Amino acid sequence: MSREKSIMSYSSSYTAYLASVDARKAKLSATLAEVLRTDCAFKTLEIGSGHGDFLVSYAQRYPERFCLGIDLITQRVGKSNRKAQRLALANCQFLKARAEELLDCLPEQWLWTEVLIFYPDPWPKKRHHKHRLLQAPFLSQLARTVTPDACIHFETDDVDYFESVCQTVMDHPDWQPVEVEPYIVDTFFARVTGKQGHYAVFKQLAKG
Numbered sequence: 001m002s003r004e005k006s007i008m009s010y011s012s013s014y015t016a017y018l019a020s021v022d023a024r025k026a027k028l029s030a031t032l033a034e035v036l037r038t039d040c041a042f043k044t045l046e047i048g049s050g051h052g053d054f055l056v057s058y059a060q061r062y063p064e065r066f067c068l069g070i071d072l073i074t075q076r077v078g079k080s081n082r083k084a085q086r087l088a089l090a091n092c093q094f095l096k097a098r099a100e101e102l103l104d105c106l107p108e109q110w111l112w113t114e115v116l117i118f119y120p121d122p123w124p125k126k127r128h129h130k131h132r133l134l135q136a137p138f139l140s141q142l143a144r145t146v147t148p149d150a151c152i153h154f155e156t157d158d159v160d161y162f163e164s165v166c167q168t169v170m171d172h173p174d175w176q177p178v179e180v181e182p183y184i185v186d187t188f189f190a191r192v193t194g195k196q197g198h199y200a201v202f203k204q205l206a207k208g
Contacts, residue, residue, distance in 0.1 A: 028097055029105040035093045040066035046116040047099045052080025054185055059092035070097040099133060103145045112146045118185050122158035134165045136172055143174035143204055152202040155185050162198040169202045178203040
């Protein structure tokens with residue numbers, strides 16, 4: 001293949017990719033307009049909600065809070081929604097979505113009060129660290145979509161990832177570690193690993 005054809009092929013593939021992202025985000029925006037509840041002052045987002053174990057229990061405990069869980073696996077999202085529906089939880093929804101795209105698609109004025117990130121993929125190999133979610137650009141994006149006193153609750157059983165995230169937060173202008181009572185996290189992934197979890201809470205720094 002000539003260099004010109006190779007460039008044209010790459011350009012065409014990239015254009016198709018951008019079109020698919022735009023279509024996915026348009027669909028997500030429409031879905032969010034239907035499921036987000038503006039009557040709840042306290043809004044909780046769980047990123048990587050897995051099988052929905054934690055968030056369903058949480059929504060039962062706090063019926064006055066709106067809870068949204070997102071995951072990348074269709075089967076997990078369906079299973080989680082069925083759990084919430086069996087319990088008639090009007091304050092709990094699950095969607096298939098990428099975290100960055102979800103934040104991009106939120107309605108104007110929508111702000112999360114709390115963000116939960118429990119047992120995300122640690123991408124342990126060094127060459128894969130770039131795929132880790134909790135990095136500076138994402139923390140900046142998240143800071144624009146939360147209330148001034150919002151907290152991130154984070155737990156992982158990977159010590160290296162935990163230390164890396166804590167250092168990233170301490171170096172970030174929008175967030176700081178704080179001492180807050182942790183939630184008791186009983187999720188499918190926590191049970192499967194059987195390892196000791198490492199828990200941290202990060203609070204948004206006051207502006208000005």
